[in-house]
Amino acid sequence: MKALTTIQSRFVPINIENIDTDQIIPARFLKATTKDGFGKNLFRDWRYEKDDETNPHADFPLNQSQYSGEILVAGKNFGCGSSREHAAWSILDYGFRVVVSSFFADIFKNNALNNGVLPVQVSEAFLEKIFAQGPATELLVDLEKQSVTILTTGENESFDINSYKKTCLLNGYDDIDYLLSIKPAIELFETERR
Amino acid sequence: MAKTLFEKIWEKHVVKTIEDGPSVLYIDKHLIHEVTSPQAFTGLNNRGIKVFRPQQVVATADHNVPTLNQHLPIKEELSRKQVEALVKNCAEHGIELYGLGHPFQGIVHVIGPELGITQPGMTIVCGDSHTSTHGAFGSIAFGIGTSEVEMVMATQCLMQSRPKLMRITVDGTLKKGVVSKDIVLYILSKISASGATGYAVEFAGSAIQSLSMEARMTICNMSIEMGGRCGLIAPDETTFSYVKGRQFAPQGAEWDKKLADWKMLFSDADAVFDKEYHFDAADIQPMITYGTNPGMGIGVSDNIPVAETVHESDRSGLNKSLAYMGLKEGTPIKGQKIDYVFIGSCTNSRIEDLRMVASFVKGKKKAEEVEVWIVPGSKQVEAMAIEEGIDKVFEEAGFMLRQPGCSACLGMNEDKIPAGKYCISASNRNFEGRQGAGARTLLASPLTAAAAAITGVVSDVRELMN
Ligand code: SF4
Numbered sequence: 001m002k003a004l005t006t007i008q009s010r011f012v013p014i015n016i017e018n019i020d021t022d023q024i025i026p027a028r029f030l031k032a033t034t035k036d037g038f039g040k041n042l043f044r045d046w047r048y049e050k051d052d053e054t055n056p057h058a059d060f061p062l063n064q065s066q067y068s069g070e071i072l073v074a075g076k077n078f079g080c081g082s083s084r085e086h087a088a089w090s091i092l093d094y095g096f097r098v099v100v101s102s103f104f105a106d107i108f109k110n111n112a113l114n115n116g117v118l119p120v121q122v123s124e125a126f127l128e129k130i131f132a133q134g135p136a137t138e139l140l141v142d143l144e145k146q147s148v149t150i151l152t153t154g155e156n157e158s159f160d161i162n163s164y165k166k167t168c169l170l171n172g173y174d175d176i177d178y179l180l181s182i183k184p185a186i187e188l189f190e191t192e193r194r
Numbered sequence: 195m196a197k198t199l200f201e202k203i204w205e206k207h208v209v210k211t212i213e214d215g216p217s218v219l220y221i222d223k224h225l226i227h228e229v230t231s232p233q234a235f236t237g238l239n240n241r242g243i244k245v246f247r248p249q250q251v252v253a254t255a256d257h258n259v260p261t262l263n264q265h266l267p268i269k270e271e272l273s274r275k276q277v278e279a280l281v282k283n284c285a286e287h288g289i290e291l292y293g294l295g296h297p298f299q300g301i302v303h304v305i306g307p308e309l310g311i312t313q314p315g316m317t318i319v320c321g322d323s324h325t326s327t328h329g330a331f332g333s334i335a336f337g338i339g340t341s342e343v344e345m346v347m348a349t350q351c352l353m354q355s356r357p358k359l360m361r362i363t364v365d366g367t368l369k370k371g372v373v374s375k376d377i378v379l380y381i382l383s384k385i386s387a388s389g390a391t392g393y394a395v396e397f398a399g400s401a402i403q404s405l406s407m408e409a410r411m412t413i414c415n416m417s418i419e420m421g422g423r424c425g426l427i428a429p430d431e432t433t434f435s436y437v438k439g440r441q442f443a444p445q446g447a448e449w450d451k452k453l454a455d456w457k458m459l460f461s462d463a464d465a466v467f468d469k470e471y472h473f474d475a476a477d478i479q480p481m482i483t484y485g486t487n488p489g490m491g492i493g494v495s496d497n498i499p500v501a502e503t504v505h506e507s508d509r510s511g512l513n514k515s516l517a518y519m520g521l522k523e524g525t526p527i528k529g530q531k532i533d534y535v536f537i538g539s540c541t542n543s544r545i546e547d548l549r550m551v552a553s554f555v556k557g558k559k560k561a562e563e564v565e566v567w568i569v570p571g572s573k574q575v576e577a578m579a580i581e582e583g584i585d586k587v588f589e590e591a592g593f594m595l596r597q598p599g600c601s602a603c604l605g606m607n608e609d610k611i612p613a614g615k616y617c618i619s620a621s622n623r624n625f626e627g628r629q630g631a632g633a634r635t636l637l638a639s640p641l642t643a644a645a646a647a648i649t650g651v652v653s654d655v656r657e658l659m660n
Contacts, residue, residue: 017511018387018487022625027604031258031272033232033279035340045627050613077388077507080421080487081625082604083323084230085339105391106357106423107323111339162355164215174341176237179349182210182218186351189209189220 001116003172007098007141008151010069012061014043015131019074020081021108025090027082038086039093066135073100073130073139078119079108088115098141100148102127113165114174120148126157143170196462198359199428200394203334203459207317209351216353222316223250224346225302226289228280229257229606230321234344235283245287247350252311253284253291256301257322258606261569261596264294273607287347298441300572300598303327303540307411308574310440314429314456319346323418324540324622330410331437332429332459334394337418357423358392358468361461363399366475371656373550374409375542375620375639377401378416379481379491385471386505387489391421393469396461401475402427407436408546415541416622419488428460480655483624483637484527485515490624492527494642494654500524518626519634520614528652530636532616535560535647536629538569538596539603539621542640545578547620551644552587554659560592561650567609568593569601593647605630618646 029041047062049055056063072091078101079087088111091099097117102124104112109119120141122130126148130139133150140149143166149156161169168174179186197205209218226234231253238245245251258273268274277294284291292298298305303324306312312328318335319325321343328335338352345352362385364377382389395417402410410427417425434453437443444452479493490508492499500523501512508515516523521530537543537551548570560566568588570576576598579585588595602609603621605628611617613632620643624635636652645655 016514017507020487020623020625022604022623022628026627026631027606030229030606031276033276034236035233045631051631075510077391077421080387080391081323081623083321083325083337083339085233085321085341088339103388103391105388105421107337107339111341114339114341162215164212164353175353176241176341176345176348179218179345179351179353180241180243183349186209186218186220186349190350193206193220 001172001174004097004116004118004169005143007070008138009071010067010135010137011071011073011100011130011139012067012069013131014061014072014074017075018077018080021079021084021087022081024079024087025084030084030086035089037093038090039095042090042094070096071098071100071139071141072096073127076101076103076124078104080105083107085111085115088112088117092117100127100130113169116169116172118143118169120159122148122157122159129155196464196466198461198465198467199332199396199426199459200334200359203315203317204356216355219317219352219354221319221346221350221352223252223311223318225306225318225320225325226251226253226343227257227302227322228255228276230340231283231343232276232279233340234347235287237344238347241348243348245289245347248288250350251289251347253280253289254299254302254305255280255293257600257604259294259599260607261599261601261609264597270608297573300574301540301543301600303415304544304571304575307331307407308440308572310437310443313437313443313452314433314459319352324415326417326422326425327411327415327540329414329417329424329426330407331433332426332456334424334426336424357394359396360390360393360469361396361398361467362471362473364397364401364473364475365399366401368401368475368478371480371641371659372478373639373641374405374412376478376481377475378413379483379488379637380478381473382416382419382489383481383491384473385420386507387419387487388421388507390417393422395420395422395425397425397427403430406546407432408544411544412541416488419622429456480639480642482527482642482652484519484521485512486518486624486626488622488624488637490515491637494638494652495528497526498523528654530616530652532564532618532646532651534611534615534617535564535566535643536569536602536617536619536621537640537643538567538571538601540571541622542620543569543571543575545575547640548575548579548584551640552584554641554644555591555593555648556587558591558648560647564647564650566593566647567596567602569596570598572598602629604628605633618643618652
């Protein structure tokens with residue numbers, strides 16, 4: 001997993017609530033047996049008219065050249081629906097490292113963290129402030145300080161993350177390494193519960 | 195100290211707790227399928243390790259399998275490759291696979307319970323969000339991502355933070371034509387598609403206790419649609435007699451020992467929940483959804499709401515949803531023309547669902563323009579349906595009985611609803627494009643779906659019942 005400390009970048013706003021994983025990556029793209037290449041199908045059915053890559057929806061932010069950066073900003077309850085980790089893979093593969101929203105679905109949040117994508121949960125008021133910014137505005141996400149700042153205005157807000165996940169992300173460790181390291185404790189647990 | 199059902203099970207499975215971090219949770223059963231497992235096996239292979247406890251893993255092929263001519267090689271190349279990868283991976287790692295052609299094959303959340311793999315008090319995970327279904331047995335069961343699938347394969351454990359606890363109590367008696375799917379769609383319409391995010395949800399109350407196991411599974415299945423981490427129902431005599439005698443259920447002295455443990459699985463009278471809701475079963479009508487998340491539901495005889503009356507969380511999305519659905523606010527949903535009827539998925543594809551539909555449609559014929567797909571949840575359900583003559587009833591009604599799989603629930607195989615067409619579906623998600631790009635899904639109970647199959651339009655099943 002790639003470590004993440006601070007990200008300073010412009011952001012792509014998708015001001016829609018309840019974005020489910022079927023929108024992030026439609027089921028027909030789940031047939032791969034590797035984790036690569038999902039980025040080109042991120043938000044596929046919102047990006048293109050009738051699944052036609054030569055016919056992009058001009059009003060969808062991913063198709064608007066003024067928007068760029070490593071930060072995706074989305075409406076409340078982001079990532080609800082299916083457990084498909086392909087959603088996190090497609091977001092990462094597209095080039096995002098941070099998703100900002102006022103609320104995240106549980107499974108998505110775990111999947112994102114397990115892939116080095118940081119879900120930043122802010123208040124609804126702060127989310128509105130970000131959406132109100134122009135495309136040239138940069139955000140600064142500082143994981144160590146657990147804060148997100150709108151650089152044009154200097155306004156900032158702190159966000160929660162449990163300290164274990166924070167350490168993992170700052171260092172690029174993943175859960176599997178940790179679990180493998182405590183295998184003797186797991187085996188002991190198994191014998192004791194019999 | 196008084197404990198909830200969830201806490202009793204959780205505490206028995208914590209190997210270790212990390213300070214200000216998650217717990218290491220031991221997993222009893224791990225169910226896998228072809229779509230969310232290949233990358234996890236690749237991860238293990240890259241690390242040069244084998245599945246830690248292969249006897250605790252069960253595999254099936256369900257998500258992208260065809261539902262016609264399952265004896266033939268899968269035509270679609272990528273789907274075939276995924277299924278082949280599962281066969282190879284299971285063989286290499288010593289995992290029992292109920293793949294295509296096996297008499298136990300079926301949707302992962304249908305076969306676990308019917309084979310007695312799912313038991314009270316267990317922790318059960320699967321790389322599929324509807325793993326919550328198994329909670330109907332009084333187990334902690336939840337969906338995980340592929341990295342987590344790899345973790346469980348590698349160590350039989352998961353890093354999990356304990357969710358908050360919610361209880362939803364439904365008391366009273368259900369009215370005629372109202373079934374468990376209506377209960378859960380009703381709850382969803384009241385608390386919204388994110389109302390239970392961050393919570394483990396226990397369903398309780400006399401209306402829940404009166405349900406069969408299969409009906410309880412429908413409710414727990416959709417707890418994820420409220421955002422719940424899992425849903426669970428305290429096991430009781432209904433649960434025990436369902437489990438008893440099944441293929442992988444404990445037997446003899448082992449049964450007695452387990453049963454004694456299972457009888458302790460309930461929330462103590464003074465246990466405390468972080469949040470509670472109470473509903474009256476008598477208020478529930480046959481339900482249907484009009485929007486693009488499962489929380490956007492109404493009584494089938496009600497009007498589609500106007501912005502001011504929908505749940506606050508759906509207000510801003512209402513116009514977008516209705517535009518996608520081609521429906522108008524403030525108008526009745528009854529009478530809306532239907533093109534497809536899908537009765538299947540891990541929500542409503544068990545034998546009781548098929549029996550319920552069959553007893554309603556017996557002697558009736560489907561409306562001419564409607565296409566009706568009945569997709570049983572498993573080979574065993576299919577076999578029972580044939581044995582009971584249910585297949586004949588469907589044939590006479592003009593319904594097509596297909597072979598087991600997820601099918602049009604997520605449209606990963608060929609079973610897709612064409613763009614712009616209306617499908618009344620007994621499945622669990624009405625997201626944009628869920629059943630095929632541009633498809634319009636109305637979620638309802640199998641009974642309400644069957645009523646639409648007969649009339650060709652959204653109908654109130656109560657008016658058609660004798
Ligand atoms: S039937 Fe649908 S919801 Fe159930 S496991 Fe299959 S795809 Fe998931």
